[in-house]
Amino acid sequence: xxxxxxxxxxxxxxxxxxxxxxxxxxSTTFAxxxxxxxxxxxxxLQTSTSFNKTQGTVRGMHLQLAPYAETKLVRCIVGAIxxxxxxxxxxxxxxxxxxxxxxxAQNMNMLYIPEGFxxxxxxxxxxxxxxxxxxxxxxxxxxxxxxxxxxxxxxKWPLEVTVISKRDAELPGLEELTKxxxxxxxxx
Numbered sequence: 001x002x003x004x005x006x007x008x009x010x011x012x013x014x015x016x017x018x019x020x021x022x023x024x025x026x027s028t029t030f031a032x033x034x035x036x037x038x039x040x041x042x043x044x045l046q047t048s049t050s051f052n053k054t055q056g057t058v059r060g061m062h063l064q065l066a067p068y069a070e071t072k073l074v075r076c077i078v079g080a081i082x083x084x085x086x087x088x089x090x091x092x093x094x095x096x097x098x099x100x101x102x103x104x105a106q107n108m109n110m111l112y113i114p115e116g117f118x119x120x121x122x123x124x125x126x127x128x129x130x131x132x133x134x135x136x137x138x139x140x141x142x143x144x145x146x147x148x149x150x151x152x153x154x155x156k157w158p159l160e161v162t163v164i165s166k167r168d169a170e171l172p173g174l175e176e177l178t179k180x181x182x183x184x185x186x187x188x
Contacts, residue, residue, distance in 0.1 A: 001028060003038045006101075008087045008094050010114040012038065013101055014073075018108070027108060029075065030133065040112055041071045046134040049077075052123045056162030060120015061086055061146040061155075061171070065181070068142040069115035071135035079128030080104035081121040082158055086146060088181060089116035096174060098155050103130075118146045120168075122157050144180065145171035 002015040018025040028034075032042045050059060061084070064070050074083055084100040102124070103109050113119050121130065145168065148155065152174040172180075 001031070001034055003034070006085075006099050008085060008097060008099050008117070009092070011085055011099070011117065012040065012112040014110040014112055016108040016110065029108075029110065030073065035112075041114070041135050043071070043135040044133045046132075046137045048132045048134065048138075050130045050132075052079075052128045052130070052163075053126065054163050055123050055126045055128075056159045057123045057128075058120060058148050058157065058161045058164045058168065060084065060168065061118035061148055062120060063088065063116070063118045063144055063146075064136065064139060065142040065144055066115075068136050068139040071115055072113040072119055073110055073133040074103065074113065074119070074121075075108075075110040075131050076103040076105060077129050077131050078105050079123065079125035080106070081123050081128055081130060083111045083121045084119070084155055085111065085113050086118040086153055086155070087116070088118055088146070088177070090178075090182060092116075096153055098153050100155070120148060122159060122161070124158065144177065146177050147171045147173050150174050 004013045016027040035042045082100045083103045086098045087094045
């Protein structure tokens with residue numbers, strides 16, 4: 001695997017290397033020693049998959065509060081997505097900044113997202129399937145999110161948003177979420 005730091009500290013674009021022969025290919029997508037060598041969490045408490053029928057679907061921008069804050073390793077296993085992360089770590093030099101990466105079954109890229117980041121994606125194809133490895137279990141009481149179209153962040157989705165859940169469409173903006181994050185950190 002090839003690990004490339006993104007512009008948002010602590011996150012990595014990870015490229016799986018293919019070993020090909022006449023049968024097809026073999027690829028390692030997770031190895032504890034490789035992740036530890038880059039200072040990344042290797043804790044996996046949950047794996048999840050999402051299937052998205054329609055191109056242009058947006059899921060996100062999601063995160064969880066402590067003590068259920070998550071690291072995520074995200075990979076698109078069917079179709080293609082633009083995977084987006086937003087730095088929401090108080091005091092971070094890149095707070096409120098976003099970055100996006102195309103993940104697809106063809107390119108086999110993965111995105112490592114540390115705690116303190118909101119995460120979401122837009123499907124670039126119909127029938128896109130996304131696999132997640134999570135460092136924490138899902139806790140509805142700790143689930144939070146950021147509007148996908150928050151002007152202060154300015155995510156540039158490549159396609160018109162054709163499908164989004166009511167819950168995701170009603171997520172708060174950056175200012176409101178920042179106040180809640182500051183309040184939750186003061187209780188930790």
